[in-house]
Amino acid sequence: MTIAPNLSRRSLLQGAGGLVVAFSLTGGVRPASAETAAVLKSVAEGAVDSYISIDPKGMVTVYSGKIDYGTGVRTGFAQMAAEELSVPLDRVTVIEGDTSLTPDQGPTYGSLSIEVGGQAIRKAAATAREALLDAAGERLGVERAGLTITDGMIRGDGGEISYGDLLNGENFSLEVNENVRLKDPAQFTIVGQPIIRDGLPGKITGAFEYMQDLKIDGMAHARVVRPPAIDATLEGVDESSISHLPDVQIVQKGNFLAVVAESEWTAVRAAREISVTWATTESLPDQAQLWTHVRETPIAKDDVTSDIGDVDSAAGTRQVKATYDFALHTHGSIGPSCSVADFSDGKLVSWSSSQATHRLRGQLSDMFSVPEEDVRCIYIEGAGCYGRNGHEDAAADAALISRELGRPIRVQWMRHDEHGWDPKGPPTLIDLTATIDDAGAVAAWSSEFFIPQGAGGRVALLGANLADLPTNQDTNPGGITNDSAIPYGFPNIRTVCHRLESTPLRPSWIRAPGRMQNTFANEAFLDEVAAELAVDPMEYRRGLIDPADKRGLAVLDRLKEFAGWEPRPSPRSGGDGDGARLTGRGMAYVKYELKRTYVGAVAEVSMDANSGAIKVDRFFVVHDCGQIINPAGVRAQIEGNVIQTTSRTLMEELTFDRNMVTSLDWASYPILRFPDVPEVNIELIDYPNEVPWGAGEPTAAVVSACISNAVFDAAGIRLRSVPFKPAKVRAALSEQRS
Amino acid sequence: MSVSIEVNGTRHDIDGDPSMPLLYALRDQIGLRGAKFGCGLGQCGACTVIVDGRAVFSCLTPISALEGRAVTTTEGLLEDGKPGKVHQAFIDEQAAQCGYCIAGMVMRVQHLLERNADPTDEEILTGMQANLCRCGTHAAIIRAVQRAART
Numbered sequence: 001m002t003i004a005p006n007l008s009r010r011s012l013l014q015g016a017g018g019l020v021v022a023f024s025l026t027g028g029v030r031p032a033s034a035e036t037a038a039v040l041k042s043v044a045e046g047a048v049d050s051y052i053s054i055d056p057k058g059m060v061t062v063y064s065g066k067i068d069y070g071t072g073v074r075t076g077f078a079q080m081a082a083e084e085l086s087v088p089l090d091r092v093t094v095i096e097g098d099t100s101l102t103p104d105q106g107p108t109y110g111s112l113s114i115e116v117g118g119q120a121i122r123k124a125a126a127t128a129r130e131a132l133l134d135a136a137g138e139r140l141g142v143e144r145a146g147l148t149i150t151d152g153m154i155r156g157d158g159g160e161i162s163y164g165d166l167l168n169g170e171n172f173s174l175e176v177n178e179n180v181r182l183k184d185p186a187q188f189t190i191v192g193q194p195i196i197r198d199g200l201p202g203k204i205t206g207a208f209e210y211m212q213d214l215k216i217d218g219m220a221h222a223r224v225v226r227p228p229a230i231d232a233t234l235e236g237v238d239e240s241s242i243s244h245l246p247d248v249q250i251v252q253k254g255n256f257l258a259v260v261a262e263s264e265w266t267a268v269r270a271a272r273e274i275s276v277t278w279a280t281t282e283s284l285p286d287q288a289q290l291w292t293h294v295r296e297t298p299i300a301k302d303d304v305t306s307d308i309g310d311v312d313s314a315a316g317t318r319q320v321k322a323t324y325d326f327a328l329h330t331h332g333s334i335g336p337s338c339s340v341a342d343f344s345d346g347k348l349v350s351w352s353s354s355q356a357t358h359r360l361r362g363q364l365s366d367m368f369s370v371p372e373e374d375v376r377c378i379y380i381e382g383a384g385c386y387g388r389n390g391h392e393d394a395a396a397d398a399a400l401i402s403r404e405l406g407r408p409i410r411v412q413w414m415r416h417d418e419h420g421w422d423p424k425g426p427p428t429l430i431d432l433t434a435t436i437d438d439a440g441a442v443a444a445w446s447s448e449f450f451i452p453q454g455a456g457g458r459v460a461l462l463g464a465n466l467a468d469l470p471t472n473q474d475t476n477p478g479g480i481t482n483d484s485a486i487p488y489g490f491p492n493i494r495t496v497c498h499r500l501e502s503t504p505l506r507p508s509w510i511r512a513p514g515r516m517q518n519t520f521a522n523e524a525f526l527d528e529v530a531a532e533l534a535v536d537p538m539e540y541r542r543g544l545i546d547p548a549d550k551r552g553l554a555v556l557d558r559l560k561e562f563a564g565w566e567p568r569p570s571p572r573s574g575g576d577g578d579g580a581r582l583t584g585r586g587m588a589y590v591k592y593e594l595k596r597t598y599v600g601a602v603a604e605v606s607m608d609a610n611s612g613a614i615k616v617d618r619f620f621v622v623h624d625c626g627q628i629i630n631p632a633g634v635r636a637q638i639e640g641n642v643i644q645t646t647s648r649t650l651m652e653e654l655t656f657d658r659n660m661v662t663s664l665d666w667a668s669y670p671i672l673r674f675p676d677v678p679e680v681n682i683e684l685i686d687y688p689n690e691v692p693w694g695a696g697e698p699t700a701a702v703v704s705a706c707i708s709n710a711v712f713d714a715a716g717i718r719l720r721s722v723p724f725k726p727a728k729v730r731a732a733l734s735e736q737r738s
Numbered sequence: 739m740s741v742s743i744e745v746n747g748t749r750h751d752i753d754g755d756p757s758m759p760l761l762y763a764l765r766d767q768i769g770l771r772g773a774k775f776g777c778g779l780g781q782c783g784a785c786t787v788i789v790d791g792r793a794v795f796s797c798l799t800p801i802s803a804l805e806g807r808a809v810t811t812t813e814g815l816l817e818d819g820k821p822g823k824v825h826q827a828f829i830d831e832q833a834a835q836c837g838y839c840i841a842g843m844v845m846r847v848q849h850l851l852e853r854n855a856d857p858t859d860e861e862i863l864t865g866m867q868a869n870l871c872r873c874g875t876h877a878a879i880i881r882a883v884q885r886a887a888r889t
């Protein structure tokens with residue numbers, strides 16, 4: 001060690017079990033070979049070496065347990081580290097989600113990557129910088145206070161030394177100082193800049209290597225063959241049905257079935273042409289009775305998410321009551337899940353696009369009854385997943401087949417595998433009641449959410465279930481009670497989540513899980529109340545927000561200005577709609593999980609009263625996620641959230657029969673196409689001195705309510721059931737007429 | 739069966755099942771990553787390439803139909819190894835999130851602009867509708883098309 005003498009090796013040893021690695025000249029990492037200088041890579045939380053290393057050439061490597069699936073956080077991490085270290089951004093490489101190299105920072109969900117993962121990297125980088133300054137002061141024999149850093153070079157009176165020379169390939173062996181001095185935001189030159197996201201040019205030119213592109217020596221191609229029902233037993237495989245195809249191997253374990261071939265196309269054909277006999281049992285409810293089924297599902301427990309005053313004894317003269325629902329949705333990745341596994345000598349290396357490689361390691365270790373140390377999970381960016389889609393399941397498939405055949409296996413799910421078998425956003429049913437007193441104020445707000453039990457834990461691995469191997473069976477739909485409570489100050493409030501024992505189809509979290517569905521109901525119902533009271537919905541919200549919540553108020557004030565909002569109650573009267581064509585505007589607001597990112601949005605819609613078709617013309621979004629790391633990244637996330645959630649709101653709904661999902665492609669589960677994309681106008685509020693919050697999810701929360709409220713403004717009908725398909729709109733219009 | 743296909747200016751002899759879609763030849767035999775598998779059904783456009791001036795779904799086009807044809811993928815739009823005009827417009831607009839759809843989008847745009855160098859907004863929207871994006875990058879893609887048309 002050449003740096004400060006008081007550093008211990010404790011943190012390094014804590015990380016033992018990490019991989020021995022060597023650093024290449026490009027800053028990349030590869031397993032150490034005999035001729036390279038090797039170091040044991042720490043992965044312990046809280047050790048600087050777990051997050052940051054600097055090679056002799058001054059190239060910085062950042063290790064992140066949180067991963068980038070197209071959101072741009074990899075670039076954000078690099079910006080945060082480069083800024084604290086005062087090195088140019090092009091000297092920073094980020095390694096993500098490798099259980100042998102990166103710390104376990106928990107799954108990448110909940111819009112927490114920058115707020116939690118990035119902040120940990122930032123503190124590690126700052127701790128490293130402070131230690132380097134100490135060491136440089138000693139080495140140069142000058143006062144530390146007189147040192148400056150430019151591009152990774154520390155200069156003092158009469159001397160200079162680079163990070164690379166100071167460290168000379170050694171570790172930091174240092175605990176992260178949670179209270180370390182962070183760079184003054186006024187000095188930022190990299191954080192806050194709209195840096196082009198890492199990997200972006202290669203995604204455009206074809207050079208970028210996705211998970212789906214990974215090829216390793218000796219690898220064979222596999223396709224899974226799923227049953228025609230969720231509850232099914234494999235009774236027989238007619239091998240002769242694919243005997244015309246060369247070199248196909250069949251892997252069967254319980255109800256798990258796969259075909260393997262040297263050529264990918266042969267594997268595709270084999271999966272398509274193989275003849276299999278299954279015994280099936282109907283296990284799903286009748287979709288036509290879905291909401292009755294949800295309402296009648298036994299309740300495992302109640303979670304009271306807010307309880308203020310006493311809603312039952314609140315005096316009122318009238319009540320507004322409504323029921324909202326949000327359909328079952330799929331994640332809808334454009335690229336179906338893919339994984340490569342190499343399971344040999346009892347040790348497994350698994351490459352996947354899992355957003356939770358550390359957790360996946362535990363799951364694979366359980367599934368195959370091997371110690372966690374013998375499983376290494378490596379993240380490679382794939383198609384966007386927007387939550388826990390099929391990535392982990394594909395990883396389990398590949399590992400199982402690789403173990404059975406003793407060679408590296410690539411599993412690529414087909415479109416029907418992804419649409420049919422990725423875990424789903426569960427159906428959400430919500431009852432709301434507002435009690436209004438004789439002064440025309442809401443005396444009580446109460447709501448009941450019928451949503452499955454469970455949280456954001458391990459989602460059972462499909463392949464393990466089919467093969468009857470161990471896997472956790474808990475229901476894990478994500479943190480779906482979030483934003484069931486409201487950011488408004490009524491005197492009596494009670495919000496209760498009835499956690500259902502079960503839900504049709506294996507659930508998991510889709511983007512903004514629960515927050516999207518719950519905010520839809522809350523913000524549309526608040527609009528109903530505003531209409532009942534004949535007040536402007538924006539001013540009404542403004543009056544209900546805690547006056548001390550200046551940032552929330554600022555969002556609404558900016559939104560009013562930005563969207564050109566003229567105060568008036570909804571629905572609009574007269575208006576400029578010509579005949580069957582109606583136009584309207586609606587707004588919604590969220591303070592994400594009541595504690596972080598603020599979003600206010602306005603939608604402008606036009607609709608055809610004959611066909612019932614809704615077109616979302618424009619969105620205006622005002623967004624406060626605190627300190628902005630990369631405004632281009634934040635804008636992309638906001639645009640993406642608006643467009644994706646507009647699609648969810650207008651058209652998306654999973655279909656199923658009593659056996660299984662029947663919406664198995666983009667024809668039966670359509671999503672928004674170019675002609676229907678709204679224009680998205682964005683205003684970012686930056687607070688450089690505040691904590692950086694997430695932007696990957698919050699905007700999704702407000703979109704459905706904005707559209708519902710805009711339709712009410714246009715036509716006076718309330719759409720309370722996502723998706724807002726034309727048939728529902730026509731039914732609401734005819735009900736209104738009668 | 740063996741077919742001779744020109745891909746990005748280079749002739750390749752592809753051996754295999756005549757029903758094999760071009761996509762697998764591009765990805766597994768020629769080693770090009772641009773065209774992606776998205777659905778294999780002609781519904782998403784992730785696999786879009788240009789064959790003799792027409793945008794096609796490479797996931798549906800069997801190699802048997804391509805003897806002597808010229809195929810262009812996003813890699814074929816590079817100019818001396820540098821991003822071509824459409825590429826650059828996408829880069830300048832940062833028009834990719836996960837990016838899985840983007841190589842197909844690039845080829846759709848290339849095809850659109852080859853037929854209509856100065857499309858109206860309406861023509862851009864209808865010209866792009868065969869291709870799906872889940873990340874909601876559409877708005878940035880539209881800006882990239884407008885930018886490419888200007889340059």
Ligand code: FES
Binds near residue numbers: 785796
């Ligand atoms: S992969 Fe060819 S259209 Fe979807």
Ligand code: FES
Binds near residue numbers: 384836839870873
């Ligand atoms: S950028 Fe992810 S699907 Fe289009």
